[in-house]
Amino acid sequence: MPKAAPSDVRRKLDRLRALQMSSPARQAEFATELIATERNAEVLLAAGEVLVTHPDGRAHEPLAAAYSYFAADGKKRDPGGMVRAGMMRALRLVAVPGDVALFERAIETYEPSPMDPGAPAVLRAAGVAALQAIDPVLACYHAVRLLGKTGTTARMTGEPALTAVRVLYASGEDRAIYLYALTAPDPAPEVLAECLRSLEALPPPMLVEVCERFSAAGDDVVLIGLCDLFVAAGAPGPMAAFLKHLESVEVYGYLAAAVVASRKMELLQALIGTIPFEFDRRKLALLADALEYAPPDPATTAAIAAARTRAIIANQSRDKGEEEGRDR
Numbered sequence: 001m002p003k004a005a006p007s008d009v010r011r012k013l014d015r016l017r018a019l020q021m022s023s024p025a026r027q028a029e030f031a032t033e034l035i036a037t038e039r040n041a042e043v044l045l046a047a048g049e050v051l052v053t054h055p056d057g058r059a060h061e062p063l064a065a066a067y068s069y070f071a072a073d074g075k076k077r078d079p080g081g082m083v084r085a086g087m088m089r090a091l092r093l094v095a096v097p098g099d100v101a102l103f104e105r106a107i108e109t110y111e112p113s114p115m116d117p118g119a120p121a122v123l124r125a126a127g128v129a130a131l132q133a134i135d136p137v138l139a140c141y142h143a144v145r146l147l148g149k150t151g152t153t154a155r156m157t158g159e160p161a162l163t164a165v166r167v168l169y170a171s172g173e174d175r176a177i178y179l180y181a182l183t184a185p186d187p188a189p190e191v192l193a194e195c196l197r198s199l200e201a202l203p204p205p206m207l208v209e210v211c212e213r214f215s216a217a218g219d220d221v222v223l224i225g226l227c228d229l230f231v232a233a234g235a236p237g238p239m240a241a242f243l244k245h246l247e248s249v250e251v252y253g254y255l256a257a258a259v260v261a262s263r264k265m266e267l268l269q270a271l272i273g274t275i276p277f278e279f280d281r282r283k284l285a286l287l288a289d290a291l292e293y294a295p296p297d298p299a300t301t302a303a304i305a306a307a308r309t310r311a312i313i314a315n316q317s318r319d320k321g322e323e324e325g326r327d328r
Contacts, residue, residue, distance in 0.1 A: 009040055016046055028054040035090075036062035039069060041083045048086035055093035063091045064102065074120070075111045081120025084109075088123065092130035100138070103131040107142050107160075110152065118152035125160035132167045140176075143167040147180050150187070158190035165191060169198040178202065181210070192217075193225025200232035211238035220251050227255040231262045236270035243274045253286040260290045268294060272303040281314035 012034060019027035031050035034043055044066060051059050067087040070078040078084050088106055091099065106127030111119050128146060132139035143164035146152075153161040168176050180187070181195040192214075199210060207229075214226050215238075223246075230239040239255070246252055259267045271287070278284055288307035294300045 009043055012038070012043055013046055016050060020050075024054050028056045028059075032056055032059040032062055035059055035066050035087075039066070041078070044083050045086045048090045051090040052093065055090070057094050059090065060094045060096065063087050063094070064099070067091065067102070067106075071105070071109070074109065075113075079111075079113070079119075080116070081109070081111070081123030085120070085122045085126040088126035088130050092126075092133050095130060095134045097134055100131065100135055103127050103134075104138075104142070107131065107146070116154070118154055121152065121154040121157065121159040124152075125163035128160060128167055129163050132170065136167075136171050139167050140171050140173050143173075144176050147176070147184070150184060153188055153191065155188055158188035158194075161188065161191045162194055165194045165198060169194075174199055174201055178206075178210075182213075189219045189221040193221050193228075196222070196225035197228035197232060199229055202233070207233055207235060208238055211235065211242065215242045215245065220248050223248060223251045224254055227251065227258060230255070231258045231264070231267065234264055234266060236266045239267060240270045240274055243271070244277055249280065249282045249286070252280075252283045253290070256287045256290040257293075260294045263295070268300070272299070275303060275306050275310065278307075278310065279314055281311045284308070284311035284314065 016027065016030060016034070019030055027050055031047035031054075034047040035051070038044055038047070048063075051063070064087075067084055070084050070087075074081065074084065084106065088103070091102075095103075104127070107124050109120060109123055109127070113119050124146060128139055128142050131142060146160045146164040150161075153159065165177055165180070168174070177195050177198050181192060181199070184192075187195075196210070196214060199207070202210065211226065211229070214222060217223055217226070226242070229235070230242070239259075243252070243255070246255075256271060259271050272291075275284070275287070278287070284307045288304050288311065291300055291304045291307065
């Protein structure tokens with residue numbers, strides 16, 4: 001297929017964007033037309049994004065045809081799988097039972113390169129997400145298999161393992177997620193974090209064990225996943241124990257804000273209960289700021305005052321220590 005001139009590509013992209021404001025329905029129609037007639041990667045990706053926002057059943061056959069064109073010589077026509085993944089994301093929203101084989105081929109596509117031995121991870125992720133839309137049970141089997149192939153997960157994105165975890169969670173298959181979290185060798189931080197935030201239904205003893213095991217994780221991404229688990233599961237005891245040893249100020253601020261936003265009083269009380277044991281002025285200031293958004297309550301008002309007072313004292317102690325150090 002002849003290569004499109006840059007000016008032609010720009011004209012089509014500009015028109016696609018212009019239709020967004022004037023007529024979303026016409027934009028989807030034009031996107032479908034582009035999918036059917038274009039093979040320029042930039043144009044196809046832009047058109048695919050439109051069809052994700054505005055699904056159109058008429059785009060099904062053009063999307064499948066565009067996917068097949070690039071899949072016929074994937075390494076050459078679509079290195080990395082970005083175009084095929086874009087078509088797959090749009091196909092997911094207009095999928096029919098006959099698409100199962102197409103989605104399975106996407107999940108099973110491996111085109112390793114010297115730079116990326118697990119390529120195209122983004123395509124396998126899009127494939128398993130698309131399969132979930134029409135056959136959730138089969139998608140779960142594929143998701144488990146993707147998790148088992150640990151050496152083919154992209155370290156930078158965590159795909160396709162990240163999407164596999166989400167597919168399993170959406171189907172209530174948290175036991176598979178639990179097994180992966182406990183046994184996967186060196187999982188990507190994003191994947192492990194997604195596993196943790198998916199385990200709120202664990203029986204209490206196992207929930208406590210997971211919280212204790214991963215509280216010492218050295219990666220903030222994993223710790224934020226654990227914070228999400230505390231909030232989703234309503235686990236004040238493990239959360240309070242976690243806070244006593246937490247070093248990351250950023251993670252502390254995230255958890256404080258998440259607890260207040262959850263409106264779960266048992267968590268809020270546990271968070272307030274850690275104030276007497278906190279000596280970091282930055283954490284205390286973040287806690288006080290977060291509590292300002294909690295439901296009005298005398299205990300909360302008192303906690304805000306206590307946190308701000310301790311923050312001031314901690315700041316004064318730090319300044320005094322620095323001054324004495326300079327005098328020496």
